[in-house]
Amino acid sequence: MELRKYIFRRLIEIAIIFFVILTVLFLLFRLAPGDPVTRMVDPNMTPEDAEHLIEQLGLDQPIGLQYLYYVKNFVTGNFGVSFHYGQPVADIILNRLPNTVLLFTTSIILSALFGIFLGKIAAWRKGESTDTWMTIGALICHTVFLPWLALILIWLFAYKVGWFPLTGMISAEVWIDPEAGFLEKAWDIVHHMILPLGTLFMIHFGSYLLIMRSSMLDTLKEDYILTARAKGLEEKTIRNHHAAPNAALPVVTSVGLSLAFSINGGALTETVFTWPGIGRELVFSVSNNDYPLAQASFLLIAAVVLLANLVVDVLYAYLDPRIRYE
């Protein structure tokens, strides 16, 4: 019951923060250099036509009124029409979102599982060569420049060796082939996904390993680990049953937030691999002054980050009995 109240209160907070973000975003776009009209208006248009267009877009209205329209449209779920695609923004986002979610959820969950597992081993064998090599490896993965890594992987495995496709998410010939079954289509996506997945895996896995390792080292110094040892438990039980679950808690926060930021954090990866997701659309819409699409993408990111924070907090209450919300 307490938890339900807590979630309700947090949702109200989130709504307020979201409204602030909404406003800031509106102002930012009005302050940004470049003008949507100059892009849309054909030089061959007559001044009357141009004016008509501006009127149609509502850009001749006072800025206060524009803001009210903006909020009203948002509340009614009308995100407008993309300047570039000429399609409703909502449709474009709903179409791209699953691709992003598929790629990032998979990569973050995989890297978290491996990071937690190897971080646990590294901390347990602190000072041994296993630990040294794992830590060095994790540091390299964690600090490597993502686009560079992505390009190297593409160059090596897609261009030189040719194991994986260069770009995209699907091969058209598989998908128009009426003979192709579900398995073939699924394999086609997996085949395209391996390189971007590998890139994201390496980037995230390193940091999870390092977080888990240092958290585990702290946990191993706790008095209750000594108690566990004094109880005559086997070392494996102490490591897996008493130390690791407690040490993994900070990783949960990190995973939750990476999932949230992956929606936009993937901009680089998605662009390099031409993965048809939200991140790539964001880069594209900003560089092309596609206001409605860019605005909606930013708002989506804001909403996901805010909600992910809430989910992580609630999850914590389940994982750590010391945390109770009132």
Add this chain to the structure above:
Amino acid sequence: MALLDVRNLSIGYQTRKGFLRAVDSVSFSVEEGKSLGFVGESGCGKTTIGMTLMGLLPKNASVMADQIMYKGRDLLKISPEEMRKTRWKDIAMIFQAAMNALNPVQRVGDQIVEAILIHEPALDKPAAQERVEALFDLVHIPRERIRDFPHQYSGGMKQRAIIAMALSCRPSLIIADEPTTALDVIVQDQILDEIKTLQKELILSILFISHDIAVVADVCHTIAVMYAGQIVEYGKREEVFEAPVHPYTKALLGSYLTLGTEKTQLEGLNGETPNLINPPKGCRFCDRCEATGPACRMEIPDWIDVSRTHKALCCKIT
């Protein structure tokens, strides 16, 4: 025969500054159903002795002894796996930092059940849970708190739960390392009474470690006063507490107040404990001792027998 008989135990740590001899040739024994109290300042080696008996010293420690006989087995000669099985089953420990000695994300009852099942695999879970209930009755915690988490307990309850856990496998020897130090005096008194009662009822042997000589005198049959890694006075409670002979024991007794006595002035002890990497050549207490003479600085003191059961490490006693 004594339950535990330790002869010439020395424990050292390899540190960056050199070899630190934390415990230097101590000998003691614990009889069945009796308790032995170690008392001394921080860093005098009391906890290190406890950890050695549990086989829980850190890796950079080395142990030398003529023998650590426990129930006819020399703990120095058994394998780590046998030592693991001995821990808690035969020798359990009540920890110094009871506040954090329970795993915060596991239920208190489950943590005790875990200890029981690891040493008595033949038992099933309901039987182990039944035993936990009996243990909770024994240490006076309401049964409905078995499924609580440690943070829901008060300090005293945590300490009682730790005692219940220490008793869970019915050990013969319990090492109690400052079991009441973190508690306020009223709770401290209750816990000490409880320990004394349990000891009588269950015929437990207890090795009690404390910096508080009054607490040790309250609980223990025999007292060993430690200073800088050595036992300096060893004897029955009445002998050490009421008729101390070593200047250090006298100083310890002079440094606390009791109700009903006429003592109005507390006597402190000047100076610091000696560096154990380079201990003094002669008596370790000579720099802080009021009775120091030239011989104290030069000669290692010998044990002087005051009575058949009472002895002290000091050359000023005649």
